[in-house]
Amino acid sequence: MAIENQWLTDRRVLLTRLTGRLTIDDLAVSSEQGSTMIENGIAPVTCIVDMSGMDNFPVKPTELHALADGYRVDKLGLIILCGAQDPMVKFLAALYVQMAQVNCQVVSTLDDALSLAARLGTRRLNATL
Numbered sequence: 001m002a003i004e005n006q007w008l009t010d011r012r013v014l015l016t017r018l019t020g021r022l023t024i025d026d027l028a029v030s031s032e033q034g035s036t037m038i039e040n041g042i043a044p045v046t047c048i049v050d051m052s053g054m055d056n057f058p059v060k061p062t063e064l065h066a067l068a069d070g071y072r073v074d075k076l077g078l079i080i081l082c083g084a085q086d087p088m089v090k091f092l093a094a095l096y097v098q099m100a101q102v103n104c105q106v107v108s109t110l111d112d113a114l115s116l117a118a119r120l121g122t123r124r125l126n127a128t129l
Contacts, residue, residue, distance in 0.1 A: 013047075014047045015048045016030060025075075034106075047076060051084045077120070081113075083110060
């Protein structure tokens with residue numbers, strides 16, 4: 001599995017791409033890397049998780065629950081999940097972020113996620129003017 005975390009905009013929008021067969025260990029590494037980046041970001045950070053290249057998702061809710069318990073990042077504003085083709089993958093990913101007690105929105109495509117992140121950024125900009 002390949003995990004790629006990269007900043008899209010000046011430490012405010014983080015893109016995480018998940019590809020291949022995902023294991024619980026891969027998810028733990030991705031969450032740890034993403035958490036570190038978010039903590040070094042400018043709050044509130046929007047995290048886009050592109051799952052369009054994923055082949056599967058861990059299906060043991062107990063493992064997901066244990067991992068989600070460790071995912072508390074103060075600077076995180078919203079997670080946007082996109083690209084999940086398989087309804088079960090979409091459900092399990094949404095379950096994971098719900099267990100982590102973070103704000104989450106599910107959209108169909110990466111373009112939809114980028115549009116939503118841009119609208120959020122515009123709202124933040126207008127709120128500071």
